Amino acid sequence: xxxxxxxxxxxxxxxGFTLLGRSNKIIKIAGKRIAAQAIEKILETIPNIKKAVxxxxxxxxxxRSEQILIRLESSVTIEKVIIKKKLNESYGILxxxxxxxxxxxxxxxxxxxxxxx
Numbered sequence: 001x002x003x004x005x006x007x008x009x010x011x012x013x014x015x016g017f018t019l020l021g022r023s024n025k026i027i028k029i030a031g032k033r034i035a036a037q038a039i040e041k042i043l044e045t046i047p048n049i050k051k052a053v054x055x056x057x058x059x060x061x062x063x064r065s066e067q068i069l070i071r072l073e074s075s076v077t078i079e080k081v082i083i084k085k086k087l088n089e090s091y092g093i094l095x096x097x098x099x100x101x102x103x104x105x106x107x108x109x110x111x112x113x114x115x116x117x
Contacts, residue, residue: 025037025055026056027039027054027056027068027096028096032091032092034091036054036055036056037054039052039054039068039087040052040053040054040114042086042087042090043070043072043083043086043087045086046078046082046083046086048074048075048076048078049072049073049074049078050073050074050075050106051072051073051106051114052070052071052072052073052106053070053071053106053114054068054069054070054071055068055069055071056068056069057069066096067096067097067098067099068096068097068098068099069098069099069101070083070098070099070100070101071100071101071102071103071106072100072101072102072103073102073103073104073105073106074102077102078100080100083098083100084098
């Protein structure tokens with residue numbers, strides 16, 4: 001059986017892996033619970049961003065174990081300060097760390113969900 005990509009949160013160990021939890025699409029910013037899709041829509045208003053996918057990832061080595069991963073389909077590199085400013089305008093001070101990855105294409109599935117390969 002071939003492996004497939006999920007958004008489950010695991011920790012790899014000597015026995016294979018341990019399931020730590022299921023990824024959800026709710027992110028807590030400045031004490032507010034916000035749907036990842038709402039953040040994506042805000043990011044997609046920034047010029048040159050065609051599509052955005054936002055997920056919450058867990059990193060044990062960070063002081064805070066959560067980090068927002070923003071994947072962008074964009075023809076140019078967007079400065080991190082522009083993204084932070086846009087999110088701050090909508091949700092207040094952004095205290096959760098985030099990182100940006102650029103992808104060539106974000107596809108839309110038959111169900112209307114954004115898919116990255």
